[in-house]
Amino acid sequence: MVTFLDVVERALTGKPCSEREYDLKIFSTKLMEKVKEYDIKYDPETLVPSDNSLADDIFKAAIDFYCEVGTYCKDTERIIKFDENEIKEKLKTAPSKLTFGEGTDVGTMVPRKPEDKTLPWCFCGAGGVAVSSEHIFSKLVENYARIPIANSITTPSLTKVNGIRIRPESPLEILGAIRTVVLGREALRRGGRPGLPIMNSISTADSAIALIAGLHPEFGLRPTDCYMIATLAELKTNFDLLNRACTLMSLSLPIASLYGPIYGGYCGGPEGTAVATVAYHLMGALVYQAGWHLAFPIHIKYIASSMPELLWVASVYAQAISRNTHLLSLYFNYTAAGPCTEMCLYEIAAQHTSAITSGVSMETGGIAGGKREDYLTPIEPRFTAEVAHAAAGLKREDANELVKKLLPKYVDKIANPPLGMKHQECCDFDTGKPSQKCWDIYNKVKRELTDLGLEFK
Amino acid sequence: MSKEELFKKLSEAVIASDSQAVVDAAKQVIEKGIDPVEAIEKGLSKGAIAVGEKFDKMEIFLTGLMMAADAMKAGMDILLPHISKEKIVRKGTVVSGTVKGDIHDIGKNILVALFQANGFDVYDLGTDVSTSKFIEEAEKVNADIITLSALMSSTIGGQKDVIDYLKETGKRKNFIVMVGGGPTTREWVEEIGADGWAETATEAIKLASELIEKKK
Numbered sequence: 286m287v288t289f290l291d292v293v294e295r296a297l298t299g300k301p302c303s304e305r306e307y308d309l310k311i312f313s314t315k316l317m318e319k320v321k322e323y324d325i326k327y328d329p330e331t332l333v334p335s336d337n338s339l340a341d342d343i344f345k346a347a348i349d350f351y352c353e354v355g356t357y358c359k360d361t362e363r364i365i366k367f368d369e370n371e372i373k374e375k376l377k378t379a380p381s382k383l384t385f386g387e388g389t390d391v392g393t394m395v396p397r398k399p400e401d402k403t404l405p406w407c408f409c410g411a412g413g414v415a416v417s418s419e420h421i422f423s424k425l426v427e428n429y430a431r432i433p434i435a436n437s438i439t440t441p442s443l444t445k446v447n448g449i450r451i452r453p454e455s456p457l458e459i460l461g462a463i464r465t466v467v468l469g470r471e472a473l474r475r476g477g478r479p480g481l482p483i484m485n486s487i488s489t490a491d492s493a494i495a496l497i498a499g500l501h502p503e504f505g506l507r508p509t510d511c512y513m514i515a516t517l518a519e520l521k522t523n524f525d526l527l528n529r530a531c532t533l534m535s536l537s538l539p540i541a542s543l544y545g546p547i548y549g550g551y552c553g554g555p556e557g558t559a560v561a562t563v564a565y566h567l568m569g570a571l572v573y574q575a576g577w578h579l580a581f582p583i584h585i586k587y588i589a590s591s592m593p594e595l596l597w598v599a600s601v602y603a604q605a606i607s608r609n610t611h612l613l614s615l616y617f618n619y620t621a622a623g624p625c626t627e628m629c630l631y632e633i634a635a636q637h638t639s640a641i642t643s644g645v646s647m648e649t650g651g652i653a654g655g656k657r658e659d660y661l662t663p664i665e666p667r668f669t670a671e672v673a674h675a676a677a678g679l680k681r682e683d684a685n686e687l688v689k690k691l692l693p694k695y696v697d698k699i700a701n702p703p704l705g706m707k708h709q710e711c712c713d714f715d716t717g718k719p720s721q722k723c724w725d726i727y728n729k730v731k732r733e734l735t736d737l738g739l740e741f742k
Numbered sequence: 743m744s745k746e747e748l749f750k751k752l753s754e755a756v757i758a759s760d761s762q763a764v765v766d767a768a769k770q771v772i773e774k775g776i777d778p779v780e781a782i783e784k785g786l787s788k789g790a791i792a793v794g795e796k797f798d799k800m801e802i803f804l805t806g807l808m809m810a811a812d813a814m815k816a817g818m819d820i821l822l823p824h825i826s827k828e829k830i831v832r833k834g835t836v837v838s839g840t841v842k843g844d845i846h847d848i849g850k851n852i853l854v855a856l857f858q859a860n861g862f863d864v865y866d867l868g869t870d871v872s873t874s875k876f877i878e879e880a881e882k883v884n885a886d887i888i889t890l891s892a893l894m895s896s897t898i899g900g901q902k903d904v905i906d907y908l909k910e911t912g913k914r915k916n917f918i919v920m921v922g923g924g925p926t927t928r929e930w931v932e933e934i935g936a937d938g939w940a941e942t943a944t945e946a947i948k949l950a951s952e953l954i955e956k957k958k
Binding site (some may be wrong): 308309313359415442444450451452453458461473490491492517523525529547549550551552553554585586638654655656657658 | 766798800803804805808814842843844845846848852895896897899900901902903924925927942
């Protein structure tokens with residue numbers, strides 16, 4: 286059994302290697318070799334493939350690949366490696382269910398399979414996207430709590446404390462992290478669901494020290510919330526991230542690991558991105574001892590994941606994981622378009638139909654590329670969760686047809702998408718409730734999706 | 743091999759990211775007494791431009807781009823010592839890095855590779871670079887441009903810090919400052935008083951050339 290201390294020891298004693306060599310000669314080269322060896326091919330006509338052998342080949346390629354390349358530790362400039370037996374043992378012993386929340390909002394996250402009717406875990410909210418004020422933060426979270434099928438909440442990030450822009454690893458980041466926790470918990474109480482788990486725990490904390498500060502029980506986080514640790518592209522970690530894992534493990538807090546393999550980056554094309562996404566799950570389970578996993582494969586140029594190649598990646602990675610493991614995996618999307626636009630909802634529908642039908646659960650993604658402050662409303666997470674419930678049980682073949690009908694509605698606009706409206710432009714200041722215009726767009730797109738065969742529950 | 747054939751070979755070898763083939767062709771350029779300036783313009787640079795275009799269209803990916811930049815550099819290392827200092831025309835000198843507290847480097851790496859491939863002298867400071875380090879290095883190499891990358895909404899403040907530092911030390915006019923990265927927007931650039939911003943690295947290279955021309 287690989288323990289966390291083994292991981293730390295391997296970070297100190299593994300093969301020394303420069304980062305550039307790891308990126309270009311190890312990660313990239315081996316990934317292309319595995320794609321070729323396993324004959325993995327992207328088919329633009331079949332974005333949600335029904336071919337089980339493709340998913341299984343991607344899984345086998347990912348195990349082979351990860352055995353050979355391991356995880357790069359930037360601080361020690363060494364490679365942390367695992368052998369096949371260690372990987373397989375970890376996959377066997379990884380949790381097959383996890384329970385989160387309190388009171389009437391207790392829920393259990395379970396694994397799903399392709400075409401599974403089991404409802405996905407709905408992780409609703411801001412996906413960590415930034416907001417400019419504590420007021421918008423609170424109104425958003427309050428309204429996320431009012432999404433009836435939300436199983437857990439992801440809060441926005443604060444970029445300012447008392448009007449001062451946060452700087453990393455500074456007292457401002459610590460104050461921001463603490464404030465995120467306090468405001469998030471209070472907003473859920475105001476929204477009438479104080480027991481809902483916050484599963485991105487401290488979105489404003491980008492450093493271990495800020496995370497640790499926000500963990501103090503005084504501020505309101507609970508062991509039934511969840512705590513995320515990022516990875517670095519591609520397949521990398523560092524001491525700051527390992528420090529977070531060390532702290533969370535020592536407190537017996539549930540850990541999730543995040544993966545954003547980059548299409549067009551060192552992963553290459555869709556095939557490499559798919560194999561890398563699966564390999565990241567192995568890294569998360571072994572390096573961070575993560576109990577569940579969040580993947581967001583993303584385009585290098587457009588900071589979105591709604592293009593055909595990435596819909597395929599979402600589907601095949603999800604099938605590879607769900608067919609071959611009981612790992613708890615969630616898919617996170619990035620839309621090019623912003624809130625209160627039809628395009629944003631089409632993108633969400635295509636992305637989550639691909640992933641949910643293929644056997645994973647969901648988190649609401651980064652809207653408008655997740656890069657613009659305040660481009661968030663409670664509509665997008667509600668819509669995402671409803672699509673996810675509707676897509677559960679769909680045949681992959683039907684999902685493929687649906688996705689192909691949605692693509693022409695937005696694909697030509699990805700390079701220049703409509704930005705939509707900021708929260709303050711389309712939500713009521715006092716209540717945070719979206720305007721009628723937002724609801725009209727939401728209802729129109731839902732009607733269209735119903736006509737295309739998606740049955741909203 | 744004729745002069746034109748050698749130029750073609752240089753260009754194709756850059757596109758193929760074949761450093762050894764670039765070196766071999768560059769050595770032949772010198773051996774045959776061909777003008778190395780012409781070899782750079784009609785061979786290496788032509789290949790580099792094609793590589794940039796291919797990356798923009800996603801016909802090649804980041805690994806190909808970075809290896810092509812390496813091949814270009816290998817060729818330049820052979821040819822440049824044979825060009826008199828007066829004849830060396832470089833597009834500009836750039837100091838590039840990711841700001842303090844931010845350890846993400848992929849966006850910055852793309853930018854650096856494209857700058858190199860397009861004939862700029864680039865000093866890559868890496869990630870988590872302190873404010874004063876950007877300025878010290880820019881002064882040391884007499885840079886035209888400082889580029890500041892940031893991936894996180896929590897780290898873009900570091901871009902403002904460099905600009906404020908330049909302003910408060912009376913050095914703001916000495917350098918063109920460009921910013922980029924996921925959370926940056928045109929509005930942010932206006933707020934902090936940067937000189938340039940682009941959504942993609944390819945656009946950034948074009949803008950850098952324009953800003954240098956404008957400054958002359």
